[in-house]
Amino acid sequence: MAKITLGRYSPYTSFIHRMDPRNKIFCLIALMVAVFFQYSTWEITFIMGGILFLIVLIMMFISHVSFKQLLLSLKSLWFVVLFLLLINAIIPPKDASMIAFSINGFNIYFEAIFQSLKIVLRLVLMVSTTMVLTSTTKPLDLTYALEWYLTPLKLIKFPAHEVAMTISIALRFIPTLLDETDRIMKAQASRGVDFKHGKMSSRFKAIISLIVPLFISAFQRSEELADAMEARGYDPKAKRTRYHKMRFHLSDLFAFIFCGAVMAGVIIVSHYGFTLNTDHFIPWLCIAGCGILTYIILLGIYDVESRKAIQ
Amino acid sequence: MINFEHVYFTYSPKSPIEFEALNDVSLTIKDGSFTCLVGKTGCGKSTLIQQLNGLLFPTKGKVIVDNFVISSIKKERTKKLQPLRKHLGIVFQFSENQLFEESVEEDVAFGPMNFGIKKEEAIKIAHESLKKVGIGEEYFKKSPFELSGGEKRRVSIAGILALEPKILVLDEPTAGLDPKGSKEMLSLFKKLNESGTTIILVSHDMDIVFEYASDVIVLCDGKVSYVGKPSDLFLDDVSKYSLETPMLAKVVQKLVSKGYSLNLDKIHNLESLVEELKEVKHG
Ligand SMILES: Nc1ncnc2c1ncn2[C@@H]1O[C@H](COP(=O)(O)OP(=O)(O)OP(=O)(O)O)[C@@H](O)[C@H]1O
Ligand SMILES: [Mg+2]
Numbered sequence: 106m107a108k109i110t111l112g113r114y115s116p117y118t119s120f121i122h123r124m125d126p127r128n129k130i131f132c133l134i135a136l137m138v139a140v141f142f143q144y145s146t147w148e149i150t151f152i153m154g155g156i157l158f159l160i161v162l163i164m165m166f167i168s169h170v171s172f173k174q175l176l177l178s179l180k181s182l183w184f185v186v187l188f189l190l191l192i193n194a195i196i197p198p199k200d201a202s203m204i205a206f207s208i209n210g211f212n213i214y215f216e217a218i219f220q221s222l223k224i225v226l227r228l229v230l231m232v233s234t235t236m237v238l239t240s241t242t243k244p245l246d247l248t249y250a251l252e253w254y255l256t257p258l259k260l261i262k263f264p265a266h267e268v269a270m271t272i273s274i275a276l277r278f279i280p281t282l283l284d285e286t287d288r289i290m291k292a293q294a295s296r297g298v299d300f301k302h303g304k305m306s307s308r309f310k311a312i313i314s315l316i317v318p319l320f321i322s323a324f325q326r327s328e329e330l331a332d333a334m335e336a337r338g339y340d341p342k343a344k345r346t347r348y349h350k351m352r353f354h355l356s357d358l359f360a361f362i363f364c365g366a367v368m369a370g371v372i373i374v375s376h377y378g379f380t381l382n383t384d385h386f387i388p389w390l391c392i393a394g395c396g397i398l399t400y401i402i403l404l405g406i407y408d409v410e411s412r413k414a415i416q
Numbered sequence: 417m418i419n420f421e422h423v424y425f426t427y428s429p430k431s432p433i434e435f436e437a438l439n440d441v442s443l444t445i446k447d448g449s450f451t452c453l454v455g456k457t458g459c460g461k462s463t464l465i466q467q468l469n470g471l472l473f474p475t476k477g478k479v480i481v482d483n484f485v486i487s488s489i490k491k492e493r494t495k496k497l498q499p500l501r502k503h504l505g506i507v508f509q510f511s512e513n514q515l516f517e518e519s520v521e522e523d524v525a526f527g528p529m530n531f532g533i534k535k536e537e538a539i540k541i542a543h544e545s546l547k548k549v550g551i552g553e554e555y556f557k558k559s560p561f562e563l564s565g566g567e568k569r570r571v572s573i574a575g576i577l578a579l580e581p582k583i584l585v586l587d588e589p590t591a592g593l594d595p596k597g598s599k600e601m602l603s604l605f606k607k608l609n610e611s612g613t614t615i616i617l618v619s620h621d622m623d624i625v626f627e628y629a630s631d632v633i634v635l636c637d638g639k640v641s642y643v644g645k646p647s648d649l650f651l652d653d654v655s656k657y658s659l660e661t662p663m664l665a666k667v668v669q670k671l672v673s674k675g676y677s678l679n680l681d682k683i684h685n686l687e688s689l690v691e692e693l694k695e696v697k698h699g
Contacts, residue, residue: 115431115432115433116432116433117432285513288508288513289513289514291466291471291508292508292511292513292514293514294471294501295469295471295501295505295506295508295576296501296514296526296527296530296575296576296579297498297501297502297527297530297531297579298530299498299530307530313516314514314516314526317516318513318514318515318516321513321561322513
């Protein structure tokens with residue numbers, strides 16, 4: 106069971122845990138986007154990838170995500186790596202020129218290896234950033250944040266609240282269903298079911314003996330929940346206030362500026378390489394500054410609004 | 417015989433939600449006994465039970481069930497758990513949730529078939545077990561999902577009885593059954609016990625414990641706080657274990673304090689109390 110808990114929220118009180126979830130989502134998505142920039146040469150690609158990886162590692166350290174967990178979650182990726190290497194070896198990139206070695210006259214290019222490495226690096230960065238997000242933010246907070254981001258869409262009659270509610274209920278039931286799975290597996294194991302070994306046919310039967318009760322209990326739970334919500338007069342259209350309010354702290358500002366700086370840095374390097382030049386620097390700094398300002402203003406508006414709602 | 421040797425168990429070790437559910441549990445459960453496991457909610461009863469057939473392994477210490485060893489150390493463990501699971505059957509809390517087959521008889525036959533018994537034979541065993549738990553023939557071909565909660569419970573108990581285990585472990589099997597049904601199930605367990613099956617029963621109902629148990633184990637926050645006979649337990653003050661004194665034990669306590677000299681070991685239910693009182697009167 107322990108494997109499924111990968112990236113599950115773990116209640117520490119680190120600086121990243123305490124960040125405003127809206128800001129956290131924004132920053133981490135910004136970092137993920139930064140991962141996908143193209144650079145002019147391989148050296149720059151790997152240096153930038155290394156820097157980003159270092160940043161993510163530090164974040165993992167701060168938020169108590171163990172490196173072992175990351176390795177565990179990457180275990181299933183090795184097949185992808187092999188596949189990528191193979192594909193890239195057979196169909197080398199167009200500009201491939203540096204032959205690394207050749208097997209029976211079949212050339213393997215450095216570019217092919219680099220290309221695969223780059224994709225793997227991106228995958229690792231994506232996975233680890235997501236892990237930082239999910240293991241430092243309660244699922245409920247994530248959906249609140251999501252709802253906040255979807256709020257403007259209400260103007261075009263997008264059911265932001267309903268979508269967020271659905272997602273939060275789904276997230277809420279993941280641990281419950283995992284526990285249920287655990288319980289049913291144990292009950293069936295006591296009846297002699299072997300989930301790990303055995304012939305194909307008995308394995309199939311074993312899965313059926315798990316899935317059927319699981320579905321039944323899931324349907325039952327959803328029905329009960331719907332009844333309970335209705336009985337308490339739940340109305341998705343109703344105006345409501347929050348019990349837990351999301352707050353933008355000073356530390357959020359620092360995190361935001363930091364991510365903005367990383368973004369700006371990545372954009373600059375991807376455009377101009379490492380040859381720094383103030384002409385290039387200033388426009389980007391302005392853009393980053395404007396972005397930060399807009400964001401803070403937006404958050405301010407939101408806070409004022411929610412305060413109004415309380416009064 | 418079942419032996420717990422300094423068993424510790426921790427859920428999610430080395431994480432912030434780490435929780436020690438069993439703490440230095442050492443006890444012995446004799447063959448042929450009717451042992452009740454009691455204690456307040458969350459004290460680790462279900463956790464303890466799951467050590468018995470290797471669903472959970474101790475984080476420290478070991479459990480010995482006849483020839484099987486369930487140890488924290490991998491090397492000491494019995495390799496094949498399948499025979500252990502036939503030897504020791506567990507009926508879980510809310511066992512009605514484990515039903516999945518198309519018909520009641522097939523569901524009960526599922527267990528024996530997992531242990532290599534042919535289908536026809538397994539169905540025959542299933543019919544017998546279903547009759548034992550009071551499910552009549554008219555139900556055999558029905559879907560288990562059409563049954564009431566109590567009927568489902570009976571079917572799921574039959575599912576374990578069909579394995580014909582030497583040791584039968586039941587986690588609150590009578591919770592949610594009507595009084596008559598609960599009584600029927602308990603007398604079934606008692607009958608099985610008399611024919612040689614060791615019974616381990618988890619229950620919150622002290623009247624049941626007083627009437628049926630030959631031995632009682634009290635757990636308290638993952639520690640064993642009492643092992644012994646029910647009569648010794650209940651004639652003492654049990655509120656320190658967050659337990660309630662059974663009705664009958666209260667009556668007996670009153671009688672004893674009024675000067676009746678009763679043989680406490682013999683009193684389990686109303687009838688035996690009456691018998692004892694007659695003896696006192698005649699004697
Ligand atoms: N999968 C789990 N992960 C973490 N903690 C758990 C898990 N299962 C149980 N616990 C904890 O271990 C403790 C003992 O649980 P257990 O289920 O053994 O209690 P119990 O004595 O059977 O209670 P009840 O009478 O309610 O059935 C509880 O405090 C519970 O919160
Ligand atoms: Mg329990």
